[in-house]
Amino acid sequence: MKELELYRDYKFAEKVKKLIWRYANVLRSRGLKVIKLMNFCGTHEWTTVHYGLRSLMPEGVELVAGPGCPVCITPSLCVEHAIKLSLEGVTVYTFGDAYRLPATREVAGARSLREARAMGGSVKVVYSFMDAVKDSKTQGGEAVFLAIGFETTAPGYAIPLARGLVPRNLKLLPALRLTPPAARHAILAAVERGLEPVRGIIAPGHVSTVTGAEPWDKLSRELGLPSVISGFEPLDLMLSVAMLLRMLYQKRVGVEIEYRRLVTWKGNTLAKRFISEVFQVSDAAWRGLGVIPDSGLELRGPYTSYDAYREYGLKLPDGKEDMPSGCRCADVIMGLARPVECPLFMKACTPSKPYGPCMVSSEGTCAIWARFGGGGLAKRVAEEVGL
Numbered sequence: 001m002k003e004l005e006l007y008r009d010y011k012f013a014e015k016v017k018k019l020i021w022r023y024a025n026v027l028r029s030r031g032l033k034v035i036k037l038m039n040f041c042g043t044h045e046w047t048t049v050h051y052g053l054r055s056l057m058p059e060g061v062e063l064v065a066g067p068g069c070p071v072c073i074t075p076s077l078c079v080e081h082a083i084k085l086s087l088e089g090v091t092v093y094t095f096g097d098a099y100r101l102p103a104t105r106e107v108a109g110a111r112s113l114r115e116a117r118a119m120g121g122s123v124k125v126v127y128s129f130m131d132a133v134k135d136s137k138t139q140g141g142e143a144v145f146l147a148i149g150f151e152t153t154a155p156g157y158a159i160p161l162a163r164g165l166v167p168r169n170l171k172l173l174p175a176l177r178l179t180p181p182a183a184r185h186a187i188l189a190a191v192e193r194g195l196e197p198v199r200g201i202i203a204p205g206h207v208s209t210v211t212g213a214e215p216w217d218k219l220s221r222e223l224g225l226p227s228v229i230s231g232f233e234p235l236d237l238m239l240s241v242a243m244l245l246r247m248l249y250q251k252r253v254g255v256e257i258e259y260r261r262l263v264t265w266k267g268n269t270l271a272k273r274f275i276s277e278v279f280q281v282s283d284a285a286w287r288g289l290g291v292i293p294d295s296g297l298e299l300r301g302p303y304t305s306y307d308a309y310r311e312y313g314l315k316l317p318d319g320k321e322d323m324p325s326g327c328r329c330a331d332v333i334m335g336l337a338r339p340v341e342c343p344l345f346m347k348a349c350t351p352s353k354p355y356g357p358c359m360v361s362s363e364g365t366c367a368i369w370a371r372f373g374g375g376g377l378a379k380r381v382a383e384e385v386g387l
């Protein structure tokens with residue numbers, strides 16, 4: 001059987017499920033009644049909910065979502081800057097999901113780039129940074145790219161900049177973030193609040209194709225937890241859960257790689273070289289989470305001439321007061337609350353009319369739960385909390 005076919009094989013899925021239940025039973029007999037595992041990445045949450053994986057977990061094994069949605073954590077101030085520039089005639093390029101991302105404060109009557117365009121703002125939705133590079137070369141006027149993303153997206157900006165492909169009229173409004181520091185922040189937040197601690201991390205597969213497994217190993221050892229880098233098929237995630245439970249059973253910390261089809265220990269060294277040539281690591285604001293040390297990328301050296309913050313004298317986000325009133329995204333992205341525990345979920349906030357940032361992207365936990373029903377869990381939790 002070819003390797004990929006194995007990820008669609010229901011008999012293999014049954015075996016993995018049995019393994020999960022067996023390890024969970026042994027751990028329960030050792031007194032570990034609740035085993036909270038954080039699936040850091042929004043795409044993992046999508047797979048978990050879309051395929052109903054929570055319904056396959058034994059009692060006590062809880063999969064909670066983490067802050068791995070770049071749209072959800074982009075500070076409101078970045079969106080506000082982009083809206084303002086677009087209304088002043090600067091062409092703003094953006095990805096499709098960030099186009100709908102609501103800011104906390106209105107700018108000249110607009111709360112998102114979509115609304116800004118409806119009001120005559122100059123906003124263009126593109127599929128990649130290179131599309132913006134090509135278009136801005138042709139159109140020639142002042143232009144800005146709302147550069148959101150994690151380590152996976154960073155090479156897409158770094159390589160054209162390092163190769164001198166980006167025209168001088170196109171600037172970047174960087175909102176690039178690094179994932180392991182945010183995972184640490186979310187895991188420690190549960191401990192600080194006296195909540196059930198996270199026992200293991202399902203680490204992001206696509207980020208790790210660039211970074212390699214090393215940063216997750218370092219984080220896991222620092223926090224004394226196991227982590228497993230997972231692929232995105234439902235069976236990838238099931239296997240990752242089984243591997244985490246086995247590591248807990250064996251009392252091992254550090255990282256294991258489930259997504260060996262693409263992830264190596266060192267990652268993509270060429271992409272990493274380009275990233276460090278163009279960017280440097282900095283403290284950065286995450287929407288709802290505040291400033292997290294060493295969790296962002298800012299332009300460095302000669303590349304700062306492409307920085308829209310510098311060019312237009314814009315204030316850097318400080319992460320304060322960054323959620324719309326009543327929105328619980330800050331807790332949702334740290335795995336401390338489920339979407340249905342937000343009183344606005346599917347009332348004042350829906351996928352067609354998002355109020356908070358987690359309801360926009362296909363990687364946003366609230367948007368996923370709204371579309372697929374939380375894998376059956378949404379209804380149960382809603383009953384529990386009396387909604």
Ligand code: SF4
Pocket residue numbers: 326327328329332339342343344345346349350355356357358359366
């Ligand atoms: Fe925020 Fe909407 Fe999610 Fe509530 S349902 S936490 S308002 S995104």
